[in-house]
Amino acid sequence: MKPLVAAFAAALCLLTVALPAQQSAALPYTVVTRDAKRPLAARTINGQEMFALDDLARLFNLSVREDAAAASLTISAGGQTVLLSTQQPLASVGGRMTSLPAAPAREGRTWYVPVDFVSRVLAAISATKIDLRKPSRLLLVGDVRMPRVAVRVEGLGAQSRVTLDVAPPTGHAVSQEPGRVVVRFEADALDAPDLRANTTTDLVTGVHLGDTAQSVAIDVTPRLGSFRATDQPGPAGATRIVIDLLPQTEAAPQTPQTPQPQQPARPQAPDTPPLLDLPPAGGLRTIVIDPGHGGDDSGARGTQGTLEKTVTLAVARRLKATIEARLGTRVLLTHDGDQTVGLDQRAAVANNNKADLFISLHASASVRPAVAGAQVFYLGLEGYGEAAQRAVQAPRDALPVLGGGTREIEIIPWEMAQARYIDQSAAFARAVEAALRDRVPMSPRALQQAPLRVLVGVNMPAVLVELGFLTNAQQEQQLLADDHQSVLAQALVDGIMRYRAGAGGTR
Ligand SMILES: [Zn+2]
Numbered sequence: 001m002k003p004l005v006a007a008f009a010a011a012l013c014l015l016t017v018a019l020p021a022q023q024s025a026a027l028p029y030t031v032v033t034r035d036a037k038r039p040l041a042a043r044t045i046n047g048q049e050m051f052a053l054d055d056l057a058r059l060f061n062l063s064v065r066e067d068a069a070a071a072s073l074t075i076s077a078g079g080q081t082v083l084l085s086t087q088q089p090l091a092s093v094g095g096r097m098t099s100l101p102a103a104p105a106r107e108g109r110t111w112y113v114p115v116d117f118v119s120r121v122l123a124a125i126s127a128t129k130i131d132l133r134k135p136s137r138l139l140l141v142g143d144v145r146m147p148r149v150a151v152r153v154e155g156l157g158a159q160s161r162v163t164l165d166v167a168p169p170t171g172h173a174v175s176q177e178p179g180r181v182v183v184r185f186e187a188d189a190l191d192a193p194d195l196r197a198n199t200t201t202d203l204v205t206g207v208h209l210g211d212t213a214q215s216v217a218i219d220v221t222p223r224l225g226s227f228r229a230t231d232q233p234g235p236a237g238a239t240r241i242v243i244d245l246l247p248q249t250e251a252a253p254q255t256p257q258t259p260q261p262q263q264p265a266r267p268q269a270p271d272t273p274p275l276l277d278l279p280p281a282g283g284l285r286t287i288v289i290d291p292g293h294g295g296d297d298s299g300a301r302g303t304q305g306t307l308e309k310t311v312t313l314a315v316a317r318r319l320k321a322t323i324e325a326r327l328g329t330r331v332l333l334t335h336d337g338d339q340t341v342g343l344d345q346r347a348a349v350a351n352n353n354k355a356d357l358f359i360s361l362h363a364s365a366s367v368r369p370a371v372a373g374a375q376v377f378y379l380g381l382e383g384y385g386e387a388a389q390r391a392v393q394a395p396r397d398a399l400p401v402l403g404g405g406t407r408e409i410e411i412i413p414w415e416m417a418q419a420r421y422i423d424q425s426a427a428f429a430r431a432v433e434a435a436l437r438d439r440v441p442m443s444p445r446a447l448q449q450a451p452l453r454v455l456v457g458v459n460m461p462a463v464l465v466e467l468g469f470l471t472n473a474q475q476e477q478q479l480l481a482d483d484h485q486s487v488l489a490q491a492l493v494d495g496i497m498r499y500r501a502g503a504g505g506t507r
Contacts, residue, residue, distance in 0.1 A: 023107060029115070029137045031059060032144050034188065040139060043112060048102040049134075050112035059141070060122060060130075064111075073104065073111065080125035084113070091121045098124070136193045145170065147185060147328075148238075149192040149216060155201035160245040162204060162218050167238035169328040171285060174229040174243060181218040181227055181243060182210055186285070186328070189213040203245045223247050230501040233326070284357060284500060286330045287323060288350035290454065291316035292362035292464075295340030300365035302470035302479075309338065311479045312361040315467060315488055319361070322489040323496065347457035357428065357496065358462035360454050363479055365471045372472040373443030374488075376433040377464040378425040379418045379456060380449030424461040432463055432495030439491040440468070440484075441475075461499075465492065 026049055028039040040059070042049050053073070057064050065074045066086075073084040083092040089100040098120050105112045118139065119132040131140040133148070140146055147170040152163045164183060166172070171186035190213065197207040203224050210217040225248035232240045291312040293299030299308025313336075320331040332353055334346040350358045364375070418425065426449075433447045443466075455462045467488055468475040478484040 029139050031139045033141045045105045049115045053111040093124050136191050145187040146189050146191045149190050151207050153197045153199050158247045160201040160203040162243040164241040165238045169239035171328050183216045185214045187214050284329045286355045287357045288332050288355040289316045290334040290346045290360040300470045302476035306476050308363045311363045318489040322493050343454045351459045358458045360464040362466050364466040364469045372469045372475050373441045374436050375443045375466040376429045377450045378429040421461050428461045428499045429463045431499035435495035436491045
């Protein structure tokens with residue numbers, strides 16, 4: 001739709017009292033879409049930063065109609081309509097009043113609206129995502145990944161620490177290159193207008209945007225030996241990336257009294273330091289969540305009829321949303337509906353998508369109603385043959401589990417792709433178990449190895465989590481409850497973060 005504001009403005013110049021406005025040009029904003037950047041003029045009128053309504057109409061395909069008698073502007077976008085008072089700082093969005101910092105102002109034939117009109121009104125009615133960032137004078141339109149990044153540099157004895165706060169949490173990788181440490185983000189660009197080092201240290205001489213618009217470069221001195229990067233929950237939902245830079249001497253960091261002898265630079269290409277057995281650079285690009293069972297296979301059944309497949313799918317969806325919100329990592333489900341999916345097919349979803357982590361969600365059953373608590377499994381290799389033989393002979397539903405109860409999961413040897421990830425899976429399982437233990441009741445045998453068919457073919461660190469026992473009446477209620485499902489999802493994300501931060505390998 002074409003903007004009609006010019007025609008109405010022309011018709012109304014005689015009717016509208018000229019405003020005794022004090023106005024001046026302000027620094028333009030930058031409109032960022034997935035494909036392009038362009039400036040958007042702003043003016044300061046009576047102390048308020050404003051955009052021309054014409055400009056917004058072109059940008060967001062608005063139609064604007066003025067009703068002078070009602071002292072209002074009717075602004076339509078798609079099927080939505082906003083009524084904006086020309087005399088008061090008020091807009092009606094879908095019948096709900098929204099306040100603005102100032103009433104619209106008219107200059108010549110053009111109406112101006114406060115910049116907050118975009119975030120408070122247009123963002124509410126637009127089908128496209130609109131994100132106005134006043135401090136950095138950005139207007140993001142559509143699916144633009146442009147996290148805000150702030151940095152702090154500290155000297156800690158012989159070490160240095162660079163802390164980056166990133167919001168929203170965005171996938172990233174930290175790597176060491178000649179003369180610098182680079183943090184690359186899975187983003188279109190970075191919103192970091194003030195990015196620079198607040199101080200310099202023995203190891204850090206500066207911080208600035210990298211060669212690409214998606215990276216931050218930390219300039220380092222030749223004394224840098226290695227670094228260690230960890231992610232922590234930051235303030236206000238941000239991710240805090242803590243990069244500890246270590247001098248070349250591997251002396252204990254507590255004894256920096258003697259001057260460090262200068263060692264020759266490492267001859268080999270820059271490499272990530274030994275961060276336990278974590279994935280390279282600590283970057284998690286894709287996580288696959290496997291809601292156990294589905295379709296014809298309902299899994300365990302609670303005493304009140306709750307089906308395991310219902311619980312696992314609900315928690316999986318919640319976990320996906322929680323990971324995406326907190327870590328900014330891509331999450332795939334092996335199935336997102338009530339479908340029958342083979343165990344090998346579940347592993348294939350993870351393998352084909354080159355996932356970095358695999359989490360299979362289940363809920364247990366036991367013949368003893370008192371048995372309760374969450375459990376975390378990773379693949380056990382020892383005794384695999386014996387267990388497999390038992391599985392062949394035993395009915396599928398009757399395999400006994402140490403600590404009580406039964407498992408219904410098929411146990412059959414397969415390609416053993418998981419074999420080379422056992423150590424990492426063990427660290428992942430420890431991290432998840434520790435995180436769950438902080439928040440939910442655990443089984444007496446909370447961390448176990450088992451020859452689980454769904455994990456065998458998975459080509460990445462993988463765990464299977466039994467969220468609780470459906471045959472325990474109290475746990476059955478909990479597993480159905482929104483708040484408990486949220487707690488489980490938060491705990492599992494904590495576990496992922498612990499693993500990524502290396503905490504899983506230190507217990
Ligand atoms: Zn199950």
